[in-house]
Amino acid sequence: MSTTSSNHIVCVGAVYIDTILTVPHFPTEDEKLRAKSIKRRRGGNTANSLQVLEQLLEHDPCSPQNFPSSTMLHLLAVLPDEGSEAAKFICDSLPSVDVAAFSIFREGLHDAASSYILQSQESVSRTIVSINELPEMALHEFNSQIYQLNEKFGGKGRIWFHFEGRVPELILQCVLFLKKTYPGFRISVECEKPERVGMAEVARLADVVFYSRLWAEKNGVGDARRFLEAQRASTRDGALLCCTWGAGGATAVKKGVEEVWAHVKAWKPLLDTGQQVVDTIGAGDTFIAGMLFSLNNHDDWALQQKLEFSNRLAGRKVLQEGFGGLGQKMW
Numbered sequence: 001m002s003t004t005s006s007n008h009i010v011c012v013g014a015v016y017i018d019t020i021l022t023v024p025h026f027p028t029e030d031e032k033l034r035a036k037s038i039k040r041r042r043g044g045n046t047a048n049s050l051q052v053l054e055q056l057l058e059h060d061p062c063s064p065q066n067f068p069s070s071t072m073l074h075l076l077a078v079l080p081d082e083g084s085e086a087a088k089f090i091c092d093s094l095p096s097v098d099v100a101a102f103s104i105f106r107e108g109l110h111d112a113a114s115s116y117i118l119q120s121q122e123s124v125s126r127t128i129v130s131i132n133e134l135p136e137m138a139l140h141e142f143n144s145q146i147y148q149l150n151e152k153f154g155g156k157g158r159i160w161f162h163f164e165g166r167v168p169e170l171i172l173q174c175v176l177f178l179k180k181t182y183p184g185f186r187i188s189v190e191c192e193k194p195e196r197v198g199m200a201e202v203a204r205l206a207d208v209v210f211y212s213r214l215w216a217e218k219n220g221v222g223d224a225r226r227f228l229e230a231q232r233a234s235t236r237d238g239a240l241l242c243c244t245w246g247a248g249g250a251t252a253v254k255k256g257v258e259e260v261w262a263h264v265k266a267w268k269p270l271l272d273t274g275q276q277v278v279d280t281i282g283a284g285d286t287f288i289a290g291m292l293f294s295l296n297n298h299d300d301w302a303l304q305q306k307l308e309f310s311n312r313l314a315g316r317k318v319l320q321e322g323f324g325g326l327g328q329k330m331w
Contacts, residue, residue: 006157010074013046013164016113025122042093045164048282052289054096055327073097078104078134086112102145139173165190168198194218211243224251262304267315277318287314
């Protein structure tokens, strides 16, 4: 475990307010269908990861009594007006995360980015329609927030930045700025949606890269290990590369003179209790939370143990609605 006096995890990405309609089956065109339930919750990849990280830090039994408080979580996102109901809803949803200090609030705009999700009981899958009318973060805004952040931290401790793979051109500039100005910061990135091809350039610079199965398959590779083998030449020395494969488990490789590989099958409960997959929304975000937690707070764990922990965490998530109680269930 790290014994650093302060340890900061900063997640950069968009935050959504999700409206989830659970339906018996996906409707056909012009069909009238009655939903089984409706839920409203805060979404967004990095915000989901932070929600799970909160719980893992709270319930980790391996931390000494004074250690968890020294691991601080931060969100850097574009949000609506700070006085809006939407901004309050988002801040309240992450009680242990520093949201207000470094996020960018768009004055006069009161609607958050939103997703409308149809979740089918029949196929256990979902269709998502999103809208975001908030102007994206500009590079000068990011740089300004980082200067403030570093001044607040006093340049001490360990600082980790995780980027959701949303706007590749901007993220590349942000990562280049961090590499040049604060070379000691560690950086992880998510390569999830293959249409965002520019994320491949960002991945070349990162310390940790999280690839999705869809990204690998759209790049012509149908196997996680073969895909990661193909990425070794285009990523930095010492990088950790992870690829999740849904029902096929997950694979990771730590590059170096002595390369280290790890693989796990999809997690299932030891006892067959008849539990079924009920909510796949955020499973990848949950896996990333597990890896960030393992990498930041459990240096003593081998790569295989880190991957097993993260895979089990994501496996537990899909058996329940939302993210509540995941941290407690892990120990």
